[in-house]
Amino acid sequence: MAFINYSSREIQLKIVYYGAAMCGKTTNLMTLHKQVTHAQKGDLVSLATDADRTLFFDFLSLNTKTLPGFTTRFQLYTVPGQSIYNTTRQLVLKGVDGIIFVADSHWERMADNVESFSNLQENLVENHLSLVQIPYVLQYNKRDIPNAAPVNYLEFTFNNRANRAMAFEAVAATGVGVLETLNACARLLLAKYSKNPNSNVAGVSQTGSVVPTSAGPTGARQSAVA
């Protein structure tokens, strides 16, 4: 849940990167740590095993001046993707404001992606939350691999619903689509504080239509709210 401090004029927002094992969640944070230059950023903290697999979470804090009169502190977390760490994923989701679901574009990882998306919804229920309340964005990662699943297949699998989420193609290892994905999620969170909030934003209203916009500068595919 967002924390607003009127004394220090600061808003803290928690964004969690969720997805199957090895889909690129930690790589997203590592790339952001390199790519973000204007926002004030902290160290990237990784609680990982000796084999660089996430054990608890990765953490990166970014301070921006995006809302008038307030400093916005985005606290970015990843969850461990391996199935044995489900309890840990539930703990990391505590107090979440926005979610970025990272799907691996490998055909052979599709079942893992689907299981992870389903697991996300179950774990949100454990935290008394749901995707209807929490703004979320989809990222189709590893688009540079030769046998990547087509985007329309991924859209059908993960975004086939009345209120479609924004979806971005990405290659997290090279930086393509990484900042765009985070900015989309950040905008959805910030829009909750607008005097005229868009009714399509999750947590503002559960009804409304989806208006697709044109592709972003990096070729990102968006099915965005207007």
Next chain:
Amino acid sequence: MLTAEDQMAIESQLADFLKKSEAQWSALVDKGGNLFAQSGNTGGLDLSILSALAAGSFAATHELARRLGESEFTALYHEGHGQHILMSALKFECLLVTVFGDKTNIGLVRFYAQQATGALDGHLHKARENERRVGHLSLEGDFLNDTAAIS
């Protein structure tokens, strides 16, 4: 949500606790890892990271307690060579995190931490009431179209 009044009252409570316990730094952190208020000196440590790790550590211990059949471990203590940390559970999904050195001892810190948690719970209850009264924050602007919120 904390108003300026809430913030001042909580920081004053933390400062009083530090003075009595002779601890080095103390903070009110929520179980999601947000830093609400702090007092004392950590010598330039990144407080966001400290808060996130403290909340994560406490959450893991809480889950361990639950699996052992305990309703909750109310406090968690890590002992180092020169620096130690005590985390105490508060109401309203919050924690009191205290860092202290060899100038004091765990008994003294824990004694005053127990007193401070009662007072802090009172401030948090008041802050919760204020939150209901103040309502939702709304600002001028359509932030959906800010294409580079983070750059």
